[in-house]
Amino acid sequence: MTKKYDVIIVGAGPAGSTTARAAAENGLKVLMIDKDSFAGENTACAGGLAPFIPANYRLKKDVIMRYIDGAVLVARGKIIQNAKVDFKFSKPAATTRRIYFDRHLADIAVEKGAEYMGKTLAKEVRGNEVHTTKGVFKAKVIVGADGPSSIVAKAMGHPPWKPEELALAVAYEVSMPNEEIEERFGNSIWLYFDKELIQHGYAWVFPGNNMLNVGLACMQTHLNGKNLQKLTDRFMKQENINGKILTFKGGALPMCGPRKYTAKGNMLIVGDAAGHTGPAIGEGIRYAMKMGEVAGRCCASHVKLGAPLENYDREWRKKYYWMYRVEKWGQKFEFFAERANLVPIGLKLLSLNPFRHDASWWTEI
Numbered sequence: 001m002t003k004k005y006d007v008i009i010v011g012a013g014p015a016g017s018t019t020a021r022a023a024a025e026n027g028l029k030v031l032m033i034d035k036d037s038f039a040g041e042n043t044a045c046a047g048g049l050a051p052f053i054p055a056n057y058r059l060k061k062d063v064i065m066r067y068i069d070g071a072v073l074v075a076r077g078k079i080i081q082n083a084k085v086d087f088k089f090s091k092p093a094a095t096t097r098r099i100y101f102d103r104h105l106a107d108i109a110v111e112k113g114a115e116y117m118g119k120t121l122a123k124e125v126r127g128n129e130v131h132t133t134k135g136v137f138k139a140k141v142i143v144g145a146d147g148p149s150s151i152v153a154k155a156m157g158h159p160p161w162k163p164e165e166l167a168l169a170v171a172y173e174v175s176m177p178n179e180e181i182e183e184r185f186g187n188s189i190w191l192y193f194d195k196e197l198i199q200h201g202y203a204w205v206f207p208g209n210n211m212l213n214v215g216l217a218c219m220q221t222h223l224n225g226k227n228l229q230k231l232t233d234r235f236m237k238q239e240n241i242n243g244k245i246l247t248f249k250g251g252a253l254p255m256c257g258p259r260k261y262t263a264k265g266n267m268l269i270v271g272d273a274a275g276h277t278g279p280a281i282g283e284g285i286r287y288a289m290k291m292g293e294v295a296g297r298c299c300a301s302h303v304k305l306g307a308p309l310e311n312y313d314r315e316w317r318k319k320y321y322w323m324y325r326v327e328k329w330g331q332k333f334e335f336f337a338e339r340a341n342l343v344p345i346g347l348k349l350l351s352l353n354p355f356r357h358d359a360s361w362w363t364e365i
């Protein structure tokens with residue numbers, strides 16, 4: 001027998017779980033499915049949480065690996081070989097492991113009344129039916145929170161992302177004792193811009209709890225046949241990071257800003273599925289959660305009050321589209337600065353600015 005729900009959410013990452021929580025809190029019958037036993041199990045991520053997240057969500061203590069109070073940007077070039085600038089945040093950011101973070105968000109959605117079904121791959125969306133490896137489920141609304149290769153986006157008529165719209169990224173989790181982390185990296189996240197290593201991309205070191213997350217991201221069309229894992233190995237050697245490798249994962253990120261429409265008929269898309277990832281550096285968790293809140297509420301007003309589902313599209317654009325405009329300008333500026341060999345010079349100048357320590361504008365959004 002086909003089971004019926006108000007909302008079926010495909011994908012239980014940050015976008016899916018936040019949508020599920022908001023919809024369940026508003027009294028809807030919600031089913032959330034994920035192809036993995038638990039969301040986050042196979043998700044590649046640096047685990048960086050923008051200050052908005054610890055400030056606005058009551059996260060369990062053991063989900064946070066480390067509170068982060070700043071960012072250090074490092075650039076290497078020919079004229080200036082090593083430029084470095086550090087920013088301080090007015091509210092703490094954090095680092096996490098997705099395997100714990102995503103599960104925690106899914107648990108909260110379940111506490112609020114959503115049903116969770118793991119190891120369930122959605123194969124196709126047909127009208128109001130989701131065809132999965134565990135049978136067919138029906139709902140009034142179907143939400144695609146299923147990442148960059150979303151099958152719900154496909155059912156809505158969106159083509160796959162083009163290579164020039166995607167970045168590829170890989171991340172290692174590497175062991176390092178906390179004393180060494182504190183001495184070398186402190187409580188800051190480190191981003192490295194090194195044209196010799198990678199173009200139109202960057203490397204990172206994010207400190208955790210007795211471990212680091214080290215990785216590299218690059219626009220797909222600028223990889224020129226290079227192997228991201230080998231480049232990351234080279235970067236780790238260069239930075240003298242040689243602890244035990246705990247995990248290695250890779251993934252894709254849409255870097256072109258949101259899809260033209262994110263609601264159609266009885267379907268909507270949210271998070272990476274909708275291209276909600278920030279195009280400047282590929283930060284996506286904060287956006288996925290912000291849009292998930294809007295999606296969950298709009299599902300409720302659609303099911304309970306008959307409000308059009310397109311209100312979701314209108315509402316998030318009205319509230320947040322300006323952030324994508326800013327990020328896209330940031331991305332253009334980065335590309336220009338890199339092409340003109342200006343990144344190390346720019347950072348050097350920035351490091352002379354007496355106000356550089358204040359990054360509170362970022363912590364407020």
Ligand SMILES: Cc1cc2nc3c(=O)[nH]c(=O)nc-3n(C[C@H](O)[C@H](O)[C@H](O)COP(=O)(O)OP(=O)(O)OC[C@H]3O[C@@H](n4cnc5c(N)ncnc54)[C@H](O)[C@@H]3O)c2cc1C
Nearest residue numbers: 011013014015035045046047048122147251271272284285
């Ligand atoms: C290497 C790397 C590092 C990153 N680092 C950061 C960072 O430090 N901070 C940050 O904010 N962002 C980071 N991002 C981006 C961030 O991971 C994403 O933007 C974020 O995960 C988007 O959340 P989401 O819920 O939309 O999608 P996802 O987290 O991708 O969740 C999608 C879920 O859907 C499930 N799924 C997919 N297809 C199906 C299907 N057909 N049926 C059932 N289930 C399905 C998946 O199993 C998954 O659990 C990084 C990305 C990469 C690749």
